Amino acid sequence: MAKELALYLRGWIGYFGKCETPSVLQSLEEWTRRRLRSAIWKQRKRGTARFAELRKRGVSFQLAATTAGSVHGPWYLANSKALALALPNAYFDSFAIPRLTVC
Numbered sequence: 001m002a003k004e005l006a007l008y009l010r011g012w013i014g015y016f017g018k019c020e021t022p023s024v025l026q027s028l029e030e031w032t033r034r035r036l037r038s039a040i041w042k043q044r045k046r047g048t049a050r051f052a053e054l055r056k057r058g059v060s061f062q063l064a065a066t067t068a069g070s071v072h073g074p075w076y077l078a079n080s081k082a083l084a085l086a087l088p089n090a091y092f093d094s095f096a097i098p099r100l101t102v103c
Contacts, residue, residue, distance in 0.1 A: 001039070002095040005032075009098050022101055029100040036097075037087050038078035057086035 019025065044050040051068035059082050067082035077083060
């Protein structure tokens with residue numbers, strides 16, 4: 001999925017990269033990363049697996065427990081502090097997913 005997304009985004013940047021409204025690119029980049037966090041969260045089906053993965057990625061015990069046991073859906077939790085700590089933007093950079101903005 002990361003390869004296909006990177007290929008698509010590179011083409012998109014080539015076409016729209018010089019736009020006059022960088023805020024549009026920034027909001028699209030934020031949405032894309034949130035969507036990726038949501039997809040990764042969905043891959044872990046059980047709360048115990050989600051908790052273990054959050055702990056492995058350095059999230060505190062209390063925050064990991066409340067996030068893994070949350071009744072909210074993946075899209076809501078993709079915007080949570082726990083997933084932002086566990087899956088920072090640098091994580092997606094390691095998959096060569098290009099950024100739409102230069103910051």
